[in-house]
Amino acid sequence: MLEARNVAFGYTRGSRILDDVSVSIAPGSVVGLIGPNGSGKTTLLRLLNGTLTPLAGRVSLDGAALSTMRRLEVAKRIAVVPQETQVTFDFTVLEIVLMGRYAHLGAFAIEGPDDVAIARKAMASTGTAPLESRQFATLSGGEKQRVVIASAIAQSSGILLLDEPTTALDIGYQFEIASLLSSLNRERKTTMVVSTHDLNLAAMLCSELVLLKAGRVLAVGPTKDVLTTGNIRRLYDVDADVVFHPRAGHLTVVPVARAD
């Protein structure tokens, strides 16, 4: 269980990005973080993997405070997919994916055949196997994102934190990433926290949602209970229809007008 209890955070003195936020991520669940720009989604994700330390409250993993754990230990349990990945030097796709194995390697950090096998399997499950020896920098946005997800899968951690994983992608890739993530959850029981602006993706993928507004939790609960017209109006000032779509098999959100 990954848990944040009453956490607060601010980058500069006096201003709070997050205030009194509590979330608990049950093993095997897929939790969506939704909220307007600047509501604190990325900051909450960084607190949840311990790369930021809360000013107040605590983040714990199975009862142990994340701030007391070594980075290597955290990395074995939690992997992260950032919004965007820039690489300085000309690494190949396989090299990028193998970097996910860092936490599992010995002192001289040289991968063995097992690590390469794990990386290849992660690439196969993300459809990036044919890209193996391409330079990462030459890939398209969708390909890059799938390679970074493969690198996170290769980290073999039970929890995956994804920061707007589909924002830069067209609907084809959006759909592909979404189905990839739900199959990961089904087949490997990977726990996920996904921040997103795509409410339909959240509806399709997430069993639970956390609604963040101005650094506070507006609502939290099962997707079907909190993804409502009222909450969307409160969150984004947008009037939207929320209907169950029989062919898609989940709730869909159709924005109708800016609410005044």
Added chain:
Amino acid sequence: MPARTDVRRRLTLTLTGFGALTVIVMLLAPLVGSTSISLSRVFDRSIPFSDNVDAQVFFVARLPRVIAAALVGAGFALSGVVFQGLLRNPLASPDTLGVAAGATLGAMLALTAHADFTIFGIGVVPLTSFAGTIGALAIVMAIAFARRRGTSSTVLLLAGIAIGALLAAAGRFIQYFADVTDTFKTVQWLMGSLDVGSYAPIVASLVPFGIACAGFVTLPRVLDLISLGDAAAEARGVDVVRMERIALVSASLSTGAAVSLGGPVYFVGIIVPHIVRLIVGADHRLVLPASALFGASFLIVCDLIARTIVAPVEMPVGIITAIIGGPFFLWLLFRGR
């Protein structure tokens, strides 16, 4: 492409190749010079050393210089790799963080003050330039660390540029009031020279080089991960703040030792890592050791050319590194396009 997956095999291949190059260059370079000597006579044990002119030329006159070139080349190349990786900037070099100005100021102070003494056989100019290097980097790092919990590469770079400008201005101030002879000596120092004269400075430089190397061996994989960004490296298990400090301290010591031994031939530190990357790829587990070996070989060859091309006059090695390195790098860059 299985060739790119087996790091162990590629590492063996890389070390063997670049290692062989370095050994050959180190053995052959001392044979070349105004007096021709033969390798078999150099190692002929039947002649006593005091009578063996070939051995004397090899071990006393030329070998110290070759070893110095190897250390300086390796030192600059290693710190170049580390600065480029750490700052995520392919244009970074050992002097990016204001080091050049610090080293120059140190050397200039000693030259202008006509300070002339030695400590354990080390001249005053090497000592003050080493102190200048470490001093400049210490100021830059202190500023960057004070600003944030960790170091941001932008803050480091900007602090380096600011401190570098300040120290360079101080240097020019001194130079403006110095007499012509002192200014000429400073300019000569700036062009680099590997004429160390004895083994004493080499032995002394092994202390900072040794400490730096202890840091460098922990860095290769970390630099790979840091090139994805600090947050991504942390998420994959790197203690970024701690490793950045180790990297900066090691690269500073290595730069300082190299400057004090051979003068500011920083160009080696920017060009060698790029040449090596074009050959072995981006993986720092290969780039770091290969750069050390190639940097050593490259500077030995440059110094060989510097001392023979217009003999008996000696060219400053800094001129040769740029004349050879620049076009060689461009050739590699455009090869096969």
